[in-house]
Amino acid sequence: xxxxxxxxxxxxxxxxxxxxxxxxxxxxxxxxxxxxxxxxxxxxxxxxxxxxxxxxxxxxxxxxxxxxxxxxxxxxxxxxxxxxxxxxxxxxxxxxxxxxxxxxxxxxxxxxxxxxxxxxxxxxxxxxxxxxxxxxxxxxxxxxxxxxxxxxxxxxxxxxxxxxxxxxxxxxxxxxxxxxxxxxxxxxxxx
Numbered sequence: 572x573x574x575x576x577x578x579x580x581x582x583x584x585x586x587x588x589x590x591x592x593x594x595x596x597x598x599x600x601x602x603x604x605x606x607x608x609x610x611x612x613x614x615x616x617x618x619x620x621x622x623x624x625x626x627x628x629x630x631x632x633x634x635x636x637x638x639x640x641x642x643x644x645x646x647x648x649x650x651x652x653x654x655x656x657x658x659x660x661x662x663x664x665x666x667x668x669x670x671x672x673x674x675x676x677x678x679x680x681x682x683x684x685x686x687x688x689x690x691x692x693x694x695x696x697x698x699x700x701x702x703x704x705x706x707x708x709x710x711x712x713x714x715x716x717x718x719x720x721x722x723x724x725x726x727x728x729x730x731x732x733x734x735x736x737x738x739x740x741x742x743x744x745x746x747x748x749x750x751x752x753x754x755x756x757x758x759x760x761x762x
Contacts, residue, residue, distance in 0.1 A: 586643060590629060592618035594666075598631055598639075600646060610646035614639060616668050620676030620731060623684075625703060630684055632673025634663075638686050638699075640706060650706035654688035654697055656713070670694055675741060678732040679703050685739055689728040692716040692744060696726050698757060700739075712757040718747060726750040726759065 588609060589601045594617040600609040616634030623630040628649060629641040636655025641648060655671035662668075671694070675687035684703040689696040696716030700709040718725030727744030734740070734754065743750030751760040 586627075588643065590622045590624065590643070592620075592622055592631055594618070596633065596635075596666075598622055598629065598641065598646070600643070612639070612641055612646045612648065616666060616672065617664075619672075619674045623677045623679050625679035625684075626682075628703065630677035630679060630703070632675060632677050632686050632688075634666075634668040634672040634674070635660075636669030636671050636673060636688055638673055638677055638684065638701070638706070640684070640703070652686075652699070652701055652706045652708075654686055654699055656695065656697060671697060672728075675728050675730070675732050678734065678739075680734055683709060685732050685734075687728045687732065687741055689716060692718075692725045692727045692746060693723050696728055698739075698741070698752060700754075700757060710755075710757040712752060712759060715743075715747075715750065715752075715759040718759060718761065726761075 587603050589603050592598045596614040598612045614633035629643045638652045640650045655669045659670045660667040671688040673688045678685045682703050684701045687698045698712040715726040726747050730742035737754045739752040740749045747761045
């Protein structure tokens, strides 16, 4: 029976390599022909959503509150972006996690990497668009977690991101779900 802390998330294949990630915080590249491990990259916390492959790079959101970009062929670390507003770790299911893990995964389209960090809306939700090649910030939305400022309620990071037309969509919890964001500005477009 698999160990829940090391069971890999579903794999993504590119260039003959199969990529997996898991609760142990590791990204693994496995040769699709031989099954041999080609490289690993360790993040400090669990990875809940599979890596994204785009333009020879691999993108992964980690429970440590960071997004990592790696060279897909070699595993070389290219850049890291802190999506969590501050470095604050909590004990979660036997390991440390940021109060704002990047559990949305990373969605890449047209040279832009989108991600979101947070657990519950009360602590804040942080949605970003980054230049996929450099990791430089294009826009951010730090207010949608407190869409209703009086109640400190709004969008929570509850799953994968999607793009449809000119909107970024995120499973957003029980207040606003799915939560629509303007793809160009990051503005929450909820009614």
